[in-house]
Amino acid sequence: MSIKFNLFYFILFFVFLSCYSQNENQYIIASGGRGGNYIKVGSYISKQYNNTFNSNFTSIETNGSIDNIELLKNNFADFAIVQRNVLLNSLYDESNGINNIEVIIPLFEEKLLIYSRSEKPIDINFFKLSLLNSKKNIGFTSNKGYTYKLFKYVSKYMSFNNDNLNEIFKSYKELIDDFKDGKIDYIVSFSLPIKELESIKNTNLVYFNKENVDLIENRIPNLFGTTLKDNENQYTLGSWTFFIGDKNKIKKLKHPENLVKTLCNITENPISNIITTSLSKYKTNKKWNNKYLKGIPIHKNLIEELGYVQNNFYRNLFILSIFIFIILIIRYLTKKHILPNISYLYLWIRFKHIILGILILIGLYFFSIQTLIISESLFYKDMGIKSQLLNLSNKDLHFWLLIRNLTGNDSGIFPLSAVGKLMLSFSSYLIWIGTILIAVSEYIAYQISKKRKRGLMPIKFENHIVIIGWNDTTNNFIKETINSAKQYNNKSEKIVCIVPFSEKIIETDKVLKELHSLKNLYFVSGRTRDKNTLELANIHKANSVVLLAEDNSSDADERTLLRALAISRFCRLKSKEIVDVITTNNQYKKHKVDKYIDSIYIIAEINDSQYKIDLLDADVNEVIVTSSYGKSIITQTMLNHGVSKVLDEILQFNEYNEFYIIDLANPKNIHLQNKTFDELLLPLRKQKILLIAIKVIYHDENDNIIIDSDEINRLLFNDNLQRDVIVNPITDDEINRKTDEDDQLIVFTTNKKDLVKQVGKVVF
Numbered sequence: 001m002s003i004k005f006n007l008f009y010f011i012l013f014f015v016f017l018s019c020y021s022q023n024e025n026q027y028i029i030a031s032g033g034r035g036g037n038y039i040k041v042g043s044y045i046s047k048q049y050n051n052t053f054n055s056n057f058t059s060i061e062t063n064g065s066i067d068n069i070e071l072l073k074n075n076f077a078d079f080a081i082v083q084r085n086v087l088l089n090s091l092y093d094e095s096n097g098i099n100n101i102e103v104i105i106p107l108f109e110e111k112l113l114i115y116s117r118s119e120k121p122i123d124i125n126f127f128k129l130s131l132l133n134s135k136k137n138i139g140f141t142s143n144k145g146y147t148y149k150l151f152k153y154v155s156k157y158m159s160f161n162n163d164n165l166n167e168i169f170k171s172y173k174e175l176i177d178d179f180k181d182g183k184i185d186y187i188v189s190f191s192l193p194i195k196e197l198e199s200i201k202n203t204n205l206v207y208f209n210k211e212n213v214d215l216i217e218n219r220i221p222n223l224f225g226t227t228l229k230d231n232e233n234q235y236t237l238g239s240w241t242f243f244i245g246d247k248n249k250i251k252k253l254k255h256p257e258n259l260v261k262t263l264c265n266i267t268e269n270p271i272s273n274i275i276t277t278s279l280s281k282y283k284t285n286k287k288w289n290n291k292y293l294k295g296i297p298i299h300k301n302l303i304e305e306l307g308y309v310q311n312n313f314y315r316n317l318f319i320l321s322i323f324i325f326i327i328l329i330i331r332y333l334t335k336k337h338i339l340p341n342i343s344y345l346y347l348w349i350r351f352k353h354i355i356l357g358i359l360i361l362i363g364l365y366f367f368s369i370q371t372l373i374i375s376e377s378l379f380y381k382d383m384g385i386k387s388q389l390l391n392l393s394n395k396d397l398h399f400w401l402l403i404r405n406l407t408g409n410d411s412g413i414f415p416l417s418a419v420g421k422l423m424l425s426f427s428s429y430l431i432w433i434g435t436i437l438i439a440v441s442e443y444i445a446y447q448i449s450k451k452r453k454r455g456l457m458p459i460k461f462e463n464h465i466v467i468i469g470w471n472d473t474t475n476n477f478i479k480e481t482i483n484s485a486k487q488y489n490n491k492s493e494k495i496v497c498i499v500p501f502s503e504k505i506i507e508t509d510k511v512l513k514e515l516h517s518l519k520n521l522y523f524v525s526g527r528t529r530d531k532n533t534l535e536l537a538n539i540h541k542a543n544s545v546v547l548l549a550e551d552n553s554s555d556a557d558e559r560t561l562l563r564a565l566a567i568s569r570f571c572r573l574k575s576k577e578i579v580d581v582i583t584t585n586n587q588y589k590k591h592k593v594d595k596y597i598d599s600i601y602i603i604a605e606i607n608d609s610q611y612k613i614d615l616l617d618a619d620v621n622e623v624i625v626t627s628s629y630g631k632s633i634i635t636q637t638m639l640n641h642g643v644s645k646v647l648d649e650i651l652q653f654n655e656y657n658e659f660y661i662i663d664l665a666n667p668k669n670i671h672l673q674n675k676t677f678d679e680l681l682l683p684l685r686k687q688k689i690l691l692i693a694i695k696v697i698y699h700d701e702n703d704n705i706i707i708d709s710d711e712i713n714r715l716l717f718n719d720n721l722q723r724d725v726i727v728n729p730i731t732d733d734e735i736n737r738k739t740d741e742d743d744q745l746i747v748f749t750t751n752k753k754d755l756v757k758q759v760g761k762v763v764f
Helices: 002-019 037-052 065-073 084-091 124-133 146-158 172-180 210-219 247-252 258-264 270-284 286-292 300-305 308-335 344-383 394-407 418-453 474-488 502-508 510-517 531-536 554-576 609-617 626-639 643-651 667-672 677-686 709-718 732-736 752-760
Strands: 026-030 056-060 079-083 101-116 136-140 165-169 186-191 204-207 224-228 231-246 465-468 495-499 521-525 544-547 602-606 622-625 658-663 690-695 744-749
Touching (some): 026 065, 037 056, 037 270, 079 084, 101 270, 124 204, 136 172, 418 502, 502 521, 531 554, 544 554, 602 609, 626 643, 658 752, 677 690
Parallel strands (some): 026 056, 026 079, 136 165, 602 622
Antiparallel strands (some): 079 231, 101 204, 224 231
């Protein structure tokens, strides 16, 4: 049911996406200001991607990294060029950050450059003093970009006289023209060197000393000190610039594996050379990967280019080795009996309500989350207002929801759609209510387990085996019965024991305790002659009842007789409550019988044969006198040496031959019908099946097998037969009797699996 539900949900999810998707062939790259390096690189990338992908990439002009992050966050752009420090600040901004992105490739290292009209480089302190004496015009491309923001921070830390700074905001081209004309004294840029400025005569850079850089680097995160034009004594601030993309948009590309290689395959292009050189530096300098890419999501193809795949392999191999080592330690401790040997089947039976509860909670949780995402996406497509939830990656969305549910802190993020709000509330209450329900179910399961152990739980199933009478060998008898049923009949028999007190028996035998835990063995506490106890054991619907002698005394046989009478009386009364249902299946002859005949098959063990007739009169179907069997075997063995070995071979389970029943009512065995004993004997033997007996079966009008001995004897008399199990036919009636549709063949063969194949090969 769970698999079908998940399949239906995912189909529905993809239908929603296909119905409300944007134009998947249009992609926007947020670059930078006109005339700057970002717009040039953005144009180069869009051109290369247009040639590689069957899509339309467009590079747009922006105010730089901060603006690009906002465009990505609000879905106005799909890819962007951003500085590492701006990206990190946004990634870890819990209230207004962006998460669902990944780095495609490192582009280049940028530096804080302050261009001055001077004959030689200027120390930052000289720049500071110049502001005290006269007004200076300083140019920026935007008052919203990171360059302007960074310069304002530097001004504070260096205590510039900002009153004498006249800020001018123009494009690069306009700033350079004004710089040439002497209208601007300084141009500030956080980028690659600007060739147009460096080609102007008497143009140099303002530099910092090491102490100034250390101060600013310490206070402004994610920037690093670097030398200016490879001069070891002239410093400035630096940062790497990355090309990043929205994960969802990257997934829509037909061949996203070409995102990295496409930007590095044209060696004659200067921008391609810069990108290739940067990538080469990261490949050769592994420390850079940890220093500059740590904590940032990376596209898988960049990971491959940087050689991370081998490292991940060894890391995963190491984790797997630890896991295997722990398993081996647990197995060793289990074999040494230091740790208990826990059955996985027992864990499932005992804790399946918890396992299923957790799986249902997980399924409902992911259903609510996916519905939340879909509803927010549809709301954005309908209203044009983007929920901040769509900026979260899957990992961050789950983490945000966890924090919100545990602490109530939503970090200023909330759904906008009505369905989204409903799903958020549903997922929030789901965790707490689900946990409470699982805890309650565990409490109920624990109480039921205690009740089962005390033998107070009613038996609901049918066709079980009921064992009554406990002696020193009963526990071994139960173990052998269950093991034999599994080994030779491929059946898991359910056994119910009626005992006065069950807890003591369970605790004193480890095997019985395990069988009870695995629900192969059940106990009902009480007395057999108590109607409520028999009702609790559902004895009237059992396959058979076994009455074991509690000891070797005559009193034990008397108790067995009383129990047989109580069970027979109870089952007869129960049969009166059952309404006749006449079957329409007429594949074999039905017999009209008394409605209240014996309806439960009882096998009794006694010590003294004098009770045998009384037990048979009490509706016991088979009586086993254990003492007489033993003496008979000894007598037969004295007179015929080797008989006991034959009996051992026949009576005890072994790997060679076992008793099995071939039911002729099965349509697959129709070719064995209407055959005499002798006609069946040789063809079966050719298939390595030894026919032992033909069991004559009679059915009543309700299609039940008749087990009442008096009724069976009456029907046998009508068929001129003296016994219902024909072993070695003697009389003419037995020799000439042909099998009919409801007979059973008792045979001796190797195993049940081979028996099915061998019976199908029998040819007459």
